[in-house]
Amino acid sequence: MYALVDCNNFFVSCERVFRPDLEGKPVVVLSNNDGCVVSRSNESKAMGIKMCTPFYQVKHFVDGGRLTAFSSNYALYGDLSGRVMSILAEAVPEIEIYSIDEAFLHLEGMDPSGIPALCRKLVDKVRTWVGVPVSIGVAPTKTLAKIASHFAKTYKGYKGVCIMDTPEKRCKALSLTPIDEVWGIGRRLAPKLMDRGIRTASDFAQRPREWVAANMNVNVLRTWEELNGVRCVEEEMLERRQSICTSRSFADMIEDPHELQLRISDFAAMCASKLREEGSAASQVTTFMYTNRFREDLDQYYPSATVCLEVAANNTQEIVSAALKGFRTIFREGYKYKKAGVIVSEITSADAIQTSMFDFEEEKRRKHDRISKVMDSFNSSGSLLRLGTQRPGHYADGIRSDFRSPLYTTDLDDIIEVR
DNA sequence: TCTGGGGTCCTAGGACCC
């Protein structure tokens, strides 16, 4: 059996840990740049606010005092997530952290009669120790555990824990689950299935396997297997991420190539620093830019360029220089850019870098590596060392975040201020 | 006026080869 532990309305719940006065009130958390609603309390869901609603459409509620909005505060959410996960990890032999607010616990080998009590204990412990409410769904496959956790969250009677351990319980749950709520069935596939008369997870699970194999792709077939109790979604814990992306929308549109270069340098430097943090190096650097797709009155342009490095690298100079090289090949005058980003890929371990016979730059490369090491040591202790091509000022300048809460748990100044 | 960011995997189609 698997247990899926899911934090309820996670970002909102994190904000409420330090703002208990907002318990029971409508709260939302916004995406970067205060763009969209990405987390909602039950009360704001009840007001009809949908996931990914552009903030300007609900801003009047905030202005009228009926809704509290927060800019996203990832330092806070990441820290609380770590605390939740460490409590879970202590309780079971194996845990698979699936996202910032979800984890699968592997329960094989445990006495089935002890599982309900264990889950209830975990719900209480996380709530008491961290302050975040969680729901737990237990089932034979991950897709079914997802459905069980949804029931645990939705129906008060479950008190946060739903165990789907018999075929009868499974059938009942599937017939109550709309097809578009199934894990793996998204907004494109759901209408396709509904056209074929499939309205619930149960309708889908009862179709013959041959029908699914002939009409759908392999991922949908896997979902079908999982709904029928056959484990297919295996552990996908990749040792190393295959790509790392840093991108942002801008508060205003940018036309000036020099200003864009500064942003792209920042994104590339951030990617390089993430690579070093996890001991990786990359040999491909992709730069991309977007114009504002919502402005139909403006010309649109979504270019990207990938630069391959002879030898995988993770120092700031080389990654930034490759990103800017890509930028120069795609930049065109006359467009207003709203977003840009850098992706590094073809990632390997930094201490197993494949060198090239034709690498005449080895000496320079070593020097750059040493410089990056020095930059890291400064930047971790608060100072900010950066390349001349990066922007002066704070990294988040030019990104809107009008409703940011303090860094309650990770920034000493904020902690002192709160106390 | 204002519309997120960071990932993974699959597939169709084009380029190229013999």
Add this chain to the structure above:
DNA sequence: TCTGGGGTCCTAGGACCC
């Protein structure tokens, strides 16, 4: 008027997730 077959590799785009 007629214009092969089969294979691999790469890439862009589309689907999904949180």
